Amino acid sequence: MARIRSKKNSSRKELITLAAARLFREKGFSATGMRDLAGDVGVEAASLYNHISSKAELLQEICFRIANTFTTQLNELEANDTMSSIEKIEQVIRFHIRMWVDRIDEVLVANNESKYLDEPYLTTFYNERRIYVRRLEMIIEDGIKKKQIRKIQPYAVVLLLLSAVRGIEFWHRTKKNISAAELEDSMVVNIINGLAAQ
Amino acid sequence: MARIRSKKNSSRKELITLAAARLFREKGFSATGMRDLAGDVGVEAASLYNHISSKAELLQEICFRIANTFTTQLNELEANDTMSSIEKIEQVIRFHIRMWVDRIDEVLVANNESKYLDEPYLTTFYNERRIYVRRLEMIIEDGIKKKQIRKIQPYAVVLLLLSAVRGIEFWHRTKKNISAAELEDSMVVNIINGLAAQ
């Protein structure tokens, strides 16, 4: 029987998924072959199928794992009613930056390669993302209503947040001499200062 | 003989290149097949080769045409010594926005698909882009020296410019009810105001 999912098995699949994320990010989903991936893992292409069921599944795994990570964090944040809107936004920004720094491969694949998801996953993924952005807007709207945040277009703010965080990628590539923590703090300070009322 | 390059010929290749830009943008370079492209143009795949010499050449054409367009504009701007630094930056921003609005397919391909260029084109392209960014920084440094621009990190400003303009894409997709001219003006006002000294 052996119903216990062996540690070897799950860590092997995990290793393959992370290697796939790195390759999909670097070369793009379509340009990455199963033989490339196998070579990276140190195995023949056919052997991969002892652990995964298809190339498409790898992309799904990467994209939805990231989507769920962001959604879960937002769930916890929304449930917390002791934080002000500004504090919530600060937590969101910190979380985005941390994800960008720690899990850059998966995040970039979810951003840039998700268009290669098959249906119905493609539609599901885009819906989840749309809802996520909408929920961020609602936090900001709430903050404006409570006069904790300057009166501005919530959608524009979300846009600013997302593209500011996106800028980290460049920064991260060129200025290696700044630590992740420093980066996080200085970004948060800059953005939050621009938002706070008065 | 007939040494005159017929209008038909050049416009046919142009048509193919623009269709390629649209497909490369939509589906990515690797995921776009010559049969897809041919279908879009209304022709069999083999017939494309009466006008172009390879798929790779199409990507080169798109990327370097865009690179040259930006570089040429910057050349003219640098040669002009009656403009202040702020005015020059304003012209740069306006140009970027106009390119983003008018030639979105080609610009996005040059941004996102250039990694699929073969050597030596890949290296050449990245070098041109690096030099372009460096030249923008120099305009800003010059403006700081002449006290026309606030004292800030030039590299950060260039980053801001480029990613702010990038945000237009989202905006453009969602808020169709604002004209390109309005968009350009409001973006320019916002960015320039943040930069000017005093």
Place this chain on the structure above:
DNA sequence: AAATAAAGCTAACAGCTGTTAGTGACGTTG
């Protein structure tokens, strides 16, 4: 009208794509 160039077509290629089938080696458990 004859000649020539431009641009389409079909058929086919070699190589690569993701994936399956079948086999055997290894290590753990009964």
Place this chain on the structure above:
DNA sequence: CAACGTCACTAACAGCTGTTAGCTTTATTT
């Protein structure tokens, strides 16, 4: 030791890839 699950291997597949060769049709020029 026998049985079993895990996981690697080789060989092979059908379908797709960019591209070429050769031929024919359409348009332009002399």
